[in-house]
Amino acid sequence: NAGVTQTPKFRVLKTGQSMTLLCAQDMNHEYMYWYRQDPGMGLRLIHYSVGEGTTAKGEVPDGYNVSRLKKQNFLLGLESAAPSQTSVYFCASSYSISGPSNEQFFGPGTRLTVL
Amino acid sequence: AQKVTQAQTEISVVEKEDVTLDCVYETRDTTYYLFWYKQPPSGELVFLIRRNSFDEQNEISGRYSWNFQKSTSSFNFTITASQVVDSAVYFCATDRGSTLGRLYFGRGTQLTVWP
Numbered sequence: 001n002a003g004v005t006q007t008p009k010f011r012v013l014k015t016g017q018s019m020t021l022l023c024a025q026d027m028n029h030e031y032m033y034w035y036r037q038d039p040g041m042g043l044r045l046i047h048y049s050v051g052e053g054t055t056a057k058g059e060v061p062d063g064y065n066v067s068r069l070k071k072q073n074f075l076l077g078l079e080s081a082a083p084s085q086t087s088v089y090f091c092a093s094s095y096s097i098s099g100p101s102n103e104q105f106f107g108p109g110t111r112l113t114v115l
Numbered sequence: 116a117q118k119v120t121q122a123q124t125e126i127s128v129v130e131k132e133d134v135t136l137d138c139v140y141e142t143r144d145t146t147y148y149l150f151w152y153k154q155p156p157s158g159e160l161v162f163l164i165r166r167n168s169f170d171e172q173n174e175i176s177g178r179y180s181w182n183f184q185k186s187t188s189s190f191n192f193t194i195t196a197s198q199v200v201d202s203a204v205y206f207c208a209t210d211r212g213s214t215l216g217r218l219y220f221g222r223g224t225q226l227t228v229w230p
Binding site: 031033040041042043044045048050058059088090092094096097098102103104105106107108109 | 119124146148150152158159160162165206208210216217218220221222223
């Protein structure tokens with residue numbers, strides 16, 4: 001049982017390049033989330049998904065796109081990377097969104113640097 | 116507007132001291148959840164506790180305890196007899212009664228425990 005995994009762990013991009021971050025969970029969770037963590041800012045929600053085939057915008061969605069083609073995977077894409085997107089990206093999943101078992105389980109993070 | 120306030124940016128203590136991390140939240144909802152997560156130097160986010168708004172009982176888990184007071188919108192976290200391994204960034208979060216599972220994080224408190 002690997003929990004939540006993220007690929008890659010580290011990446012350096014040049015401004016304007018594109019990339020996709022992959023998140024996978026093996027807990028059969030319905031709900032998945034992408035956050036970014038910047039120094040002194042805590043975590044902020046980028047996009048989230050309440051089920052396979054659904055996605056929605058979070059607090060800071062600009063410059064990112066997501067897809068949830070399979071229940072276990074949640075992809076975060078950067079079409080044209082900018083230095084402001086240098087951050088640590090965390091994926092999370094949860095069994096429910098309210099009531100018991102709504103705690104979110106996080107992946108190990110991806111450290112992205114955009115030059 | 117900040118939804119979760121962790122006023123203590125950094126705290127340093129010496130091993131075996133007790134330490135309390137403060138968390139104040141904002142919500143207009145009657146039903147909501149509060150969470151604490153730990154982020155050790157390795158970077159992953161570890162779930163510590165979930166508390167719903169109807170349960171104001173204090174909780175103790177080993178050296179950890181949590182004090183939830185709705186009257187002051189606070190959910191404070193105390194570590195008794197701190198250890199070096201407790202050194203980490205601690206985040207408080209709330210779902211603010213969201214039906215979509217979104218978490219709002221505070222900016223975190225960096226706790227350093229010196230031997």
